[in-house]
Amino acid sequence: MALDHHVEQLLAGLQAQGLKSFENMSVDEARAVVSTFTGLQAPSEPVARIEDLHYVSDTTELPLRIHLPEGTGPRPVVLYFHGGGFVAGDLEVVDEPARALANETGTVVVTAAYRRAPEHRFPAAADDAWAALNWVAAHIAEHGGDPGNIVVMGDSAGGNLAAVTALRSRDQGGPALRGQVLIYPVIDPNAQLPSRIDYADGYLITAAALDWFWEQYLSAPEDADNPYAVPTRADRVDGLPPALILTTENEVTRDEAEQYGARLRAEGVDVRTVRFDGLVHGVYWMSGAVPRSRELRAAVADFVKSVVAPTSAA
Structure with a gap:
């Protein structure tokens, strides 16, 4: 399918600005570019309350933000x-x-920061997510949240962290999660699939850029x-x-995400995999531009609404 018209316009604008591919950037440049994605978003919706707090991982204090919708709880939770x-x-x-997700689903949405590479390589981010x-x-x-009613979610590298957190929770007796949402997840550095x-x-993301990101993250080949x-x-x-796995047609990580979904399904996991033709990596953050x-x-x-238990109080 042809590229979505708005995506095409966006890419043309970025090219005109001389945007380099990520593998040709410094770490600071990559961080600065990603931070500009807020400029591609629609105006933020008001929610009932925002709480900025911290959690501790490996003696490190890290920020998290709680987005609470209107209404009373306890509410289901999306991490x-x-x-x-x-x-x-x-x-x-x-x-x-x-x-937007908190308002649409009536869930408490918690966003959690984690230590970033290359200053903090694997397993730092995975340990922080856990x-x-x-x-x-x-x-x-x-x-206001229900600890027995949690969904993990992430996009791109965050999709990887959501997937491995679900694995770890199963393996190590963690919370019995209601679901996992993996939005164009980065799954396997060694995948050599058609996409x-x-x-x-x-x-937006080249194969070389994807390799560069993995090189920053992994501590060693093993x-x-x-x-x-x-x-x-x-x-x-x-x-x-x-699991819900969302992919976009025109991107390098598409097939590895869909292959992971096929494996989950083959081993008995309830999986919904949806590919969005004409779109590209990153569009979940582009509500204003795309x-x-x-x-x-x-x-x-x-x-989310289909897998969480109903709110116990209205």
């Missing part, structure tokens, strides 16, 4: 990990989509065999919570 190639991204770039889940399970009741070849030169870095390396994926980002957001909201 959302931002993307950015393990290198970039923060709570600000996902504040607008988190607010610590954030355990913080939510222990403390979200104090903030990695067909879209090697981009859009980390690629660790299922808490690369979920496809898990010996088994049965017993995981229902109107079809609403399609991804609607799919997420519908899935």
Whole structure:
């Protein structure tokens, strides 16, 4: 399918500005570029309350933000990990989509920051995501959430963290998650599938850029065999919570995400995989620039509402 018209316009504008591919940037440049995605977003919706707090992982205090919708609880909870190639991204770039999700689903949406590469390589981010889940399970009741009613979610590298957190929760007796939402997740650094070849030169993320992000994140080549870095390396994926996997047609990570979904389904996990033709990596953050980002957001909201238990009080 042809590129979405708004995506085409956006890419042409970025090219005219001389935007370099990520593998040709410094870490600071990559972080600065990712932070500009807030400029591609619609105005943020008001929510009933925002709480900025911290959790502790490996003696490090890290920020998290709680987005509370109108109404009383206890409310189901979505724990959302931002993307950015393990290198970039923060709570600000996902504040607008988190607010929208809280309002649409009536859930408490928690966004959790994590230590970023290359200053903090694997397993730092994975350990932080696990610590954030355990913080939510222990403390979200104090903030209007239901600790027995949690969905993990992430986009891009955050999708990887959501997937490995679901694995870890199964393996280590963590919370019984209601679901996992993986939005164009970065799954496997060694995947050599058609989309990695067909879209090697981009859009937005090239194959070389994807390799660069993985090089910043992994501490050593053998980390690629660790299922808490690369979920496809898990010996088994049965017993995981229902999954929604969203991919876009024109991107390098498409096939590895869809292949992971096929494996989950083959081992008995309830999986919904949806590909959005004409779109590219990153559109979940582009509510102002790409109107079809609403399609991804609607799919997420519908899935969340379908897997969480009803709110116990109106």
